[in-house]
Amino acid sequence: MAENFHIKKYCHIKNQTISVNGRILFEDGHQDFSVFIKNAYKFLKTTYPKFFKMDNLSKLAFLAADVLLKNENLNEEENNIALIFSNRASSLDTDRKHQAAIENSDEYFPSPAVFVYTLPNICLGEISIKHRLYSENSFFIFDRFNAEHLQLYANSLLRSGKAEKVLCGWVDLDENSYDAFLYLVEKDGEIEHKTEEITRLYNIL
Amino acid sequence: MSELKEELKGKIIEQLNLEDVSVADIADDDALFGDGLGLDSIDALELIVMLDKDYGIRLSDPKEGRKIFESVQVMADYIEEHRTK
Numbered sequence: 001m002a003e004n005f006h007i008k009k010y011c012h013i014k015n016q017t018i019s020v021n022g023r024i025l026f027e028d029g030h031q032d033f034s035v036f037i038k039n040a041y042k043f044l045k046t047t048y049p050k051f052f053k054m055d056n057l058s059k060l061a062f063l064a065a066d067v068l069l070k071n072e073n074l075n076e077e078e079n080n081i082a083l084i085f086s087n088r089a090s091s092l093d094t095d096r097k098h099q100a101a102i103e104n105s106d107e108y109f110p111s112p113a114v115f116v117y118t119l120p121n122i123c124l125g126e127i128s129i130k131h132r133l134y135s136e137n138s139f140f141i142f143d144r145f146n147a148e149h150l151q152l153y154a155n156s157l158l159r160s161g162k163a164e165k166v167l168c169g170w171v172d173l174d175e176n177s178y179d180a181f182l183y184l185v186e187k188d189g190e191i192e193h194k195t196e197e198i199t200r201l202y203n204i205l
Numbered sequence: 206m207s208e209l210k211e212e213l214k215g216k217i218i219e220q221l222n223l224e225d226v227s228v229a230d231i232a233d234d235d236a237l238f239g240d241g242l243g244l245d246s247i248d249a250l251e252l253i254v255m256l257d258k259d260y261g262i263r264l265s266d267p268k269e270g271r272k273i274f275e276s277v278q279v280m281a282d283y284i285e286e287h288r289t290k
Contacts, residue, residue, distance in 0.1 A: 052224040109258045112250035
């Protein structure tokens, strides 16, 4: 019989609010994403100066992942937690900034620090560096949240022993519109890891 | 020269997104890379773009940056000598 897995905890970042397992952890009235996420970073006492060099999509993904992983007693050397993320807007927010820097041939000064974020999966690298994850990671672009795909992929990694845990979810951002929902899947937990539950949790806020 | 050094410190902080670092925190001779401000390779590329954009200096060999970006003092000396704007 196939082994069953569970959702240990989950995090939402949307509407100027960060919540964990449905409970509000941080709230801020700022509509501007850059101000909101900076305030959240300070509130959460996340000491990681490289955070401020990230693009906004990476900041969103990084903070949501950090909220879930920082109390997991992770190994300082290496951790086998796979990452399966997805979104709709890809890295469009940063792509636009890069486009603006190269569209005028007389003022052609593309920023290397912006260019390196013109792929959505860069945020997975930022999370992997911080938490020492040397494990599988994938970033998918979907029209909308696809719980079935995430569930099948996570189960496959866990059943094949390629990962001990999987951090999955959705991190979508375009200018000041953002929506992050990440959840940690492993053996233990109270919520069954099935498509219906994933969809229910995604829509809980 | 003193004005240029202050200007450079401000630009480094702003363009490299150095949170919680102020102009007063950077001494003229502080190392910008390694144990100093801890800048990385992408920061070095940003500084190369800044030299071009703000001072009209184009480095033909990015490796030149290693010496030029040693400190704010060295940067300012180099800019004074080579700037075209």
